[in-house]
Amino acid sequence: MSDITKQSLTELVENIKNKKLSSTEVTKAFIKRSERSKELNAYITEDFSSALDKAKKFDQKPNLDLKLPGIPMAVKDLFCTKNVKTTAGSKILNNFIPTYESTVTENIWKEGAILLGKLNCDEFAMGSSNETSFFGNVQNPINKNLVPGGSSGGSASAVAGQLTPITIGTDTGGSIRQPASFTGTVGLKPTYGSCSRYGIVAFASSLDQAGPMAQNVKDCALLQEVISSYDPKDSTSIDFKRNQYSKELTNNIKGKKIGIPKEYRVDGMPKEIEDLWQKGIQYLKDCGAESIDISLPNTSYALPTYYIVAPAEASSNLARYDGVKYGFRAKGENLIDMYEKTRSEGFGAEVQRRIMIGTYVLSSGYYDAYYLKAQKVRKLIKNDFDEAYKKVDAILTPSTPSSAFEIGEKTNDPVSMYLNDIFTVPVNLAGLPGISIPAGHDSKGYPLGLQIIGKAFDEQNILNIAYAMEEKINFKNKITDWWIK
């Protein structure tokens, strides 16, 4: 069968179950394409020979009742994988080999999937362009010298470029949805507490969530069904009834009330994004849904709040990297000198910047003025959503204020880089689920995404809305294979 890598996850699962394809054939095809795609720099660690062994073993005694039977899959290098190097895109972890597996990846392997390798990302998931990785920037398959977004940039690039049929990323302020939007793919950030954080390299613990990144909504629903689980090993994991998201997926969204928040019409947003948003509203109406104007009055305070809360938690989480028990160590004259040099040489500029911001806002004399203030504003932002959800079932917004930008375009101005996440950050602060789907192209031919935000634990509803819209939009990603060697 030709063009294996062009097939969606759902098609591949079907073909393996019907014995039209073997796991070995599928795995070989994705390995071959990955090997020809070095220029994208999507991988940090390749695990191809071991993947092929596992595929052959699967084929000897295939269990076709599994949800991901013999499906090869690369994952973001923020998930700890037992005996496979896990770097978080950082020099400070460049030789770290976990002795345990993250719960999310464990759930994936249990359903029959096979690890292809570990995908590039911004260092410790801090970035919106995948330019902060110690292992170099990632190319966007849409066009050369275009960023794939971040922090799950390697994941987005690998799915859009068909190096893996599907993948997982993590999202602290937009790190799944923004790169999905930049690469013409689908990305879901689940409700906080839906997917276990156990074994994910921690960035900001009250915001981090793992989620699927896929070529279409149905694939995304299937992977969400696999990764979402209650886990006693994560103290903020929530025990709620999880749906069989892909089986219960429907395009019937008649009568759904969709909120359109006026505060997301920001200054300087290109007209083509506004037009796309209006088109999205029309598609929803065509599906029998109703659009309702709503207000989320504190939206403009979300980014400043995020840039206190996230660095504060990061400065605490990253205190563990001291060069003693694992990772990189620099030589020092004494213990303190060793710590200081290790962290100075081991962390990149953006990570250092955020640790410093976090340390400052938590330091004596500034805690109330910054950290406590931000936690209070976070409450107001959550209240806005609670209020809105008394009137609507979900909310539609653009995913990002622009399409993908060029490599190097925003690296010298941290604030302009941070503004990329203006539409995604409020969702993390409120702990809600959000999905980005490709909805059109701008004048340069680059993809643009729309975001559907749901009530907490209402993943099924936003997946259904995304599924219905996907059918109407009929998006075709413009991939020319320019990087293939």
Added chain:
Amino acid sequence: MSIDLKTIKHISKLSRISVDEKRAKKLAGDLNSIFDFIEKLNELKTDNVEPLTSVAETTLKLRPDEVKSKNIREQIVKNSPQDNEDYFVVPKVIE
């Protein structure tokens, strides 16, 4: 507000990240522009607002204190930059 070089030196000490003069200057510039942006929060009155510490409304659960991973000492020590059989080695602390 303005973060001066003295403050940068203080934060760098608290963060255990050594910075040289050139880097400290760059960081001061970056942090000032970021804090200018953050100052926007002062427009909001929040006196009577309860701070939100976690969106997950759960209480911490208790579990039995049991050993789950056994005999992985060797694997763990193997990840250390410097070890001496069963111990992590650090620069001398006590003279």
